[in-house]
Structure formats: structure tokens, C-alpha cells
Amino acid sequence: MTSILFRFIANAVALGVAVWLVGDITLGEDGASNGSKTVTLLVVALIFGVVNVVVKPVVKFFSLPLLxxxxxxxxxxxxxxxxxxxxxxxxxxxxVDGFGAAVFGGLIVSIVSWAVNLVLDRDDD
Structure with missing residues (x-):
């Protein structure tokens, strides 16, 4: 259960960094409050997590020759x-405005998510 929570937090942080770094990725309305944007970010992180669990393995399987x-x-x-x-x-x-922004944002999300998971998911045995 904690692993799922860590991944959710990592996705939220990674998506937040991608929104911050990539100008063509926007979150919420322009005049929205920070609390509203935070809730939106958490919902988007949940959607992104479900997409990565359900759709991504299928896409990777069918694109295995290209990989x-x-x-x-x-x-x-x-x-x-x-x-x-x-x-x-x-x-x-x-x-997300455009395929280039999506690929660059995906790269940022992957790197930041990996780093956050590395920091949060430590086994202290």
C-alpha cells in the first residue's frame, strides 16, 4: 500500500515539475488559486498513474519490435x-500543446519520478 502512495506522490511531484519547466504544459485555469491547482495536480497524477498501469504495458507490448x-x-x-x-x-x-512538449514532458516526468521514488522508497531493514 505504501508503494502505491509513494508512486502517487512521485507522479504528482514529477507532473508538477513538468508543468513548471515546460511552457506548453499547463495546469488548470490561468486565474485559479494555488489550492485549486494542487487539487487539479493530484487528480491529474491519479489519472496519469492509472494510464501508466493500464495502457502503457499494452502499448509497450505491441511496440516491442520498435523498442x-x-x-x-x-x-x-x-x-x-x-x-x-x-x-x-x-x-x-x-x-499539453504538441507532441514535442509531450515527449519533453514525458522525459522530465520519468527522470523526476525515478528520483523521487529513489528518495521515498527506501527499505530500512
Missing amino acids: IVTLGLFTLVINGLMLLLTDWIAGDSFE
């Missing part, structure tokens, strides 16, 4: 597509 040929670099495209799918599901509360 092998590109030595795994096609994963960047898949991450961008998952971000665009999250944009489509979330509606107006989360906007």
Missing part, C-alpha cells in the same frame, strides 16, 4: 503518448 530496434529510445515516445492521453482524459484542467 528493440531503437534500443529502448522509443520509450520516450511512449511516455509522451501517455502524457497526451492523460491530457485527453483530464480535459481542460491539464493541457
Whole structure:
């Protein structure tokens, strides 16, 4: 259960960093309060987590030949597509303008999520 919570927090932080760094990724309305944007970020992180658990393995399976040929670099495209799918599901509360922004945002989300999981998910045995 804590692993799911850590992944949720990592996704939320990673999406927040992507919104902050990539100008073509926006969260909420322009005049929205910080509390409203935080709630929106948590909802988008939940949607992104579900997309990564349900859709991403299927896409990776069917794109396995491309993943092998590109030595795994096609994963960047898949991450961008998952971000665009999250944009489509979330509606107006989360906007990704363009495929390039989605791929760059997916790269940022992957790196930040990995780093946050590394820090949060420590086994102190």
C-alpha cells in the first residue's frame, strides 16, 4: 500500500515539475488559486498513474519490435503518448500543446519520478 502512495506522490511531484519547466504544459485555469491547482495536480497524477498501469504495458507490448530496434529510445515516445492521453482524459484542467512538449514532458516526468521514488522508497531493514 505504501508503494502505491509513494508512486502517487512521485507522479504528482514529477507532473508538477513538468508543468513548471515546460511552457506548453499547463495546469488548470490561468486565474485559479494555488489550492485549486494542487487539487487539479493530484487528480491529474491519479489519472496519469492509472494510464501508466493500464495502457502503457499494452502499448509497450505491441511496440516491442520498435523498442528493440531503437534500443529502448522509443520509450520516450511512449511516455509522451501517455502524457497526451492523460491530457485527453483530464480535459481542460491539464493541457499539453504538441507532441514535442509531450515527449519533453514525458522525459522530465520519468527522470523526476525515478528520483523521487529513489528518495521515498527506501527499505530500512
